[in-house]
Amino acid sequence: MKKHIFTLFLLFNSLVLLAQESYFPERNAVWEQKSSSDFKIDSEKLNAALDFAKDNEYSGSRDLRIAILKGFEREPFHEILGPTKKRGGPAGMILKHGYVIARWGDTKRVDMTFSVTKSFLSTTAGLALDQGLISSTKDKASDYIWDGTFGGEHNSKITWEHLLQQNSAWSGELWGGKDWADRPPREGDIDDWKFEKPKESGTFMEYNDVRVNVLAYALTHVWRKPLPQVLKEHVMDRIGASTTWRWHGYDHAWTEIDGLQMKSVTGGGHSGAGMFISTEDMARFGLLFLNDGKWKNEQIISQNWIQQAIKPSEPNVNYGYMWWLNRKGDRYWEGLSENIYYAAGFGGNFIVVDKENDMVIVTRWLEPNKIGEFMTKLKEALD
Template sequence: MKNHSFNFSVFLIFFFVLALPAQETYFPPRGNWQQKEASVYGLDLTEAVKFAMDNEYSESRDLRQAILKGFQSEPYHKILGPTKRRGGPAGLILKKGYIVAEWGDIERVDMTFSVTKSFLSTTALLALQQKFITSVNDTVADYLWDDTFEGPHNSKITWKHLLQQNSDWSGELWGSYDWADRPPSNENIDQWRARQLHEPGTYFKYNDVRVNVLAYSLLNVFRKPLPKVLKEEIMDPIGASTKWRWFGYDNSWITIDGLKIQSVSGGGHSGGGMFINTKDMARFGLLFMNNGNWDGKQLLSKSLVEEAMQSSIPNPNYGYMWWLNAQGPRQWKNIEEDIFYAAGFGGNFIIVDQKNSLVVVTRWLEPSKVEEFMQILYKNI
């Protein structure tokens, strides 16, 4: 009888534990963020944090010099927008929204380079959500008044092609030519400039000029600055600081409705792009970890977020300007395949793991070391 009573007590405890609701995601209010020990979740992040601190991006902290060196093989490359001297390694790890690890100066605003592309694609999702764009498969030419998408090739390009970087758009924008961006090293410039264009949607090419064409096109659709759109619809609702800035180039100004507006860039390849601190990057990642929902408010529809993380046909590791850890040439080995992340020059990353309720932000981690960093991190996850 005594044993039966003991077994029944254990059963009751087990039943009530199972009946308790799963711990919900914590959404930090503006200016405040609760922390928890990683051990609460059975995590030991000491080794991963030390690795991030010990493997700083090896190029100059003077980012103007790092940019010029990094893209010195590009013909006519020059700095067109603002740059900023960077800080040292910094990062945050969130579990269910709580800070469970941090390192470096997480309040410092730095350039974030191509992480900006994921912010840009978010404004495209907002344009779809608000019906400024009817369908991602619409041709962009149907939405613009000028000749940006004229011609037999460019006229076939859709919003989806631009978002997945497989449009092969051909032309010049803000004094930069599409063919001069990251040309192949095995061809001379005349050969590359005269190359045969690929059918839109069939060939992936990472290209900042075409990304800037998307930003310019979205500006024409919204008829107001994209940083203002992002601030009102995303950054303010998620409690981001007032310190982030999104720049274009000195010459990327147009007039709409009598107002002079800057068309922003999708990265810092030629200067400009998103200047932001680590904490605001983590808030942005937390929004996507929760499928566009922030503390009960659906800022981005779940279906659009899921659509943005689908592999494109020519590149299984790329969605709507988010990198995907799906099987493919860029997959991080021994890491969850459904992870997605934003990545930028110099080792800037926002990594989202929905399955494990994790967001990881790293700044100035040597890019070749990020896979090893993630493998260390996932040893006990």
């Protein structure tokens, strides 16, 4: 009898937590905090996880210009083409039901965020789909962009989905960047790879910033306005983000639309540029996705888009529409929920969305190969 009563007690507590409404911080307001004990989280183990994040700072130079050139020195023709910024130290936030239960470092400092930018980029594609500017991600990009970017027998087959899943195998050059020179193979002669026939679109994922920048260029032409303006109007202002974030492109990446010169932004920062943003604004973005695209009572991004964005691609079970997925594959965090998904960037920048625990975790400048261990320590605090 006592066992049944205890079980009902646990079930009741779980239902109470599930029923609890998320907190959404107002713009420029102090983000409300709650104690970890309010959510039955082990404070000692939580502090151990935080200490781990602080003690495992990314080992690259804080001068990110140096870190970038060192990190990508194997790439032929690699150079800095856009803005960079010296970074701060380790920082992060952990949200539960929208409340801050932990933070460390300077969470208002604006830093580069590298490939976390890709998750912001894919969101502008989702907004285009929500508004009918793109009918389907299965559509060929060449049906929308006719200037030759998607010309030829190979590139004309590429769909929006291929671009979003990084399996387009787009072949060409954009803003001086050659697709074959981005992240060359570690073995073999690069000249052999340079002249290799492109793989069939949709069959093989290749992490490639040139092809990501092609997506940004194409979306700029679909929207007929700069993507930072799209993101600001449709997302960031509506979730109360600060006015400090910036989304840069390469210095020479200009295109003309409707007689106006517009900057085409990048989806990362491995040649400079990309998203420069604070930890707190990253946390707001994560909170929006945690709540299925809804902020308070306003549906900002459709739930349908988010479900598409976190669906595993066929070539890579760990990758959706520019979100990483914690599925059993090469990037699986052992022992953690397979429903976790996250944005990830060079230098240990992460936005982790944990739907099952109603949590968002943001880390800055955590040694990248330590994120799985950090998440495991956090899970121990929850257990």
